[in-house]
Amino acid sequence: MARKDLFVGRGKKMGGAFTAAPALALVLLVALSVAATANVGDSCSTAVDCGGGQWCFDCQPEFAGSSCVRSAATNPFQLTNNSLPFNKYAYLTTHNSFAIVGEPSHTGVPRITFDNQEDTVTDQLNNGVRALMLDTYDFKGDVWLCHSNGGKCNDFTAFVSELDVAISLVMTDRVSEPNEPALDTFKEIEAFLGANPSEIVTLILEDYVHAPNGLTNVFKASGLMKYWFPVSKMPQKGKDWPLVSDMVASNQRLLVFTSIRSKQATEGIAYQWNYMVENNCETSHPLLSIYFFCRSTFLLHARDSQILLITDGDDGMDAGKCSNRAESAPLNDKTKSLVLVNYFPSVPVKVTACLQHSKSLTDMVNTCYGAAGNRWANLLAVDYYKRSDGGGAFQATDLLNGRLLCGCQDVKACSVRRETGHTCFLPPCASVDLDMMLCES
Ligand SMILES: *[C@@H]1O[C@H](CO)[C@@H](O)[C@H](O)[C@H]1NC(C)=O
Numbered sequence: 457m458a459r460k461d462l463f464v465g466r467g468k469k470m471g472g473a474f475t476a477a478p479a480l481a482l483v484l485l486v487a488l489s490v491a492a493t494a495n496v497g498d499s500c501s502t503a504v505d506c507g508g509g510q511w512c513f514d515c516q517p518e519f520a521g522s523s524c525v526r527s528a529a530t531n532p533f534q535l536t537n538n539s540l541p542f543n544k545y546a547y548l549t550t551h552n553s554f555a556i557v558g559e560p561s562h563t564g565v566p567r568i569t570f571d572n573q574e575d576t577v578t579d580q581l582n583n584g585v586r587a588l589m590l591d592t593y594d595f596k597g598d599v600w601l602c603h604s605n606g607g608k609c610n611d612f613t614a615f616v617s618e619l620d621v622a623i624s625l626v627m628t629d630r631v632s633e634p635n636e637p638a639l640d641t642f643k644e645i646e647a648f649l650g651a652n653p654s655e656i657v658t659l660i661l662e663d664y665v666h667a668p669n670g671l672t673n674v675f676k677a678s679g680l681m682k683y684w685f686p687v688s689k690m691p692q693k694g695k696d697w698p699l700v701s702d703m704v705a706s707n708q709r710l711l712v713f714t715s716i717r718s719k720q721a722t723e724g725i726a727y728q729w730n731y732m733v734e735n736n737c738e739t740s741h742p743l744l745s746i747y748f749f750c751r752s753t754f755l756l757h758a759r760d761s762q763i764l765l766i767t768d769g770d771d772g773m774d775a776g777k778c779s780n781r782a783e784s785a786p787l788n789d790k791t792k793s794l795v796l797v798n799y800f801p802s803v804p805v806k807v808t809a810c811l812q813h814s815k816s817l818t819d820m821v822n823t824c825y826g827a828a829g830n831r832w833a834n835l836l837a838v839d840y841y842k843r844s845d846g847g848g849a850f851q852a853t854d855l856l857n858g859r860l861l862c863g864c865q866d867v868k869a870c871s872v873r874r875e876t877g878h879t880c881f882l883p884p885c886a887s888v889d890l891d892m893m894l895c896e897s
Pocket residue numbers: 536537538539540861862870874
């Protein structure tokens with residue numbers, strides 16, 4: 457790549473002209489400026505070739521080669537301000553945040569199930585993920601994060617049928633069961649909140665813990681209670697949430713939602729669907745969900761086995777449809793002031809996540825806006841959040857924040873708009889291109 461050649465060439469020249477230390481400083485400077493100028497979409501061989509907040513990733517190995525793609529979210533609180541209600545911002549959300557590739561088994565029994573993410577919860581938070589979806593279970597006298605079904609966590613798995621295993625072997629790099637004590641993950645979240653006093657983290661628990669105060673005990677043991685945002689402050693009847701700045705000032709920066717209704721009364725943990733609506737983007741059958749993900753047509757190829765399938769979507773998973781999940785009120789029920797949009801198949805498919813996070817994700821975000829009664833999603837949940845051919849889930853979140861905060865296609869335009877007094881040029885909801893979308897006088 458030309459940029460890399462330039463860097464090497466200059467480095468050598470400087471090395472000859474100056475003593476070692478200044479030469480090194482200059483090389484570092486050049487390296488920094490090179491990094492700063494690398495754009496999303498530039499070809500690369502490693503992340504070093506890319507700019508800050510990017511990594512080097514190959515979306516479609518046999519077609520394009522690796523390129524710099526985004527790996528970090530824009531922080532809307534820093535870019536604009538945090539003086540609006542919590543529900544006026546959008547937050548990148550990871551589905552099964554704990555189901556991490558290569559995570560060692562904590563049970564001593566090899567794990568056999570799917571992974572949904574590829575880096576640690578700490579890395580996810582540092583990259584700007586602000587909401588985590590976790591499945592909590594009673595297990596071994598404690599609370600664990602598991603992949604399972606039937607509400608029971610197992611030493612290896614209850615979730616995986618033979619068909620699922622076969623699919624996962626083809627579609628993912630490895631199979632593993634991401635069981636781990638919830639305490640470990642909660643401690644990571646506690647460390648992040650401690651180190652980042654202006655940030656708010658939301659936990660959405662698919663909750664199978666029935667031990668009395670089981671969850672509460674783990675929250676206490678992890679040190680997270682000091683950040684707890686109380687149910688009593690959560691808005692009823694679709695009112696706005698408190699201001700982010702007030703939540704930060706009061707240090708109530710952890711929102712926790714459970715899928716068990718009774719826990720709101722017994723443990724003070726908010727029942728998720730009292731406060732948010734949520735779409736249903738999954739098909740019930742894993743095989744169908746692979747073939748007919750929320751997109752009418754897509755290209756599916758398995759990296760190693762080089763299977764190439766081109767399919768047409770089924771009626772239930774059309775790109776143009778966004779309907780509520782069974783537990784949720786209809787998406788356009790405005791008595792719930794948070795909107796959660798899920799965009800992942802029942803079985804995480806690593807090789808297609810990239811394509812799904814490209815154009816079709818933006819389409820779904822726009823579709824769900826209409827379905828939610830012209831409300832932009834506050835929470836956008838994906839698998840493999842860093843996989844895309846450019847902006848992916850990060851760009852989709854920028855789109856949401858742009859729309860929510862200033863009516864622009866990209867939150868990065870909000871500050872420009874404010875400084876110049878220009879109004880936004882709003883093309884039809886389509887792919888987002890910062891150059892195209894910026895401001896006109
Ligand atoms: C904060 O940002 C929003 C969105 O850009 C803007 O509407 C509002 O005026 C800003 N508030 C302050 C106090 O700057």
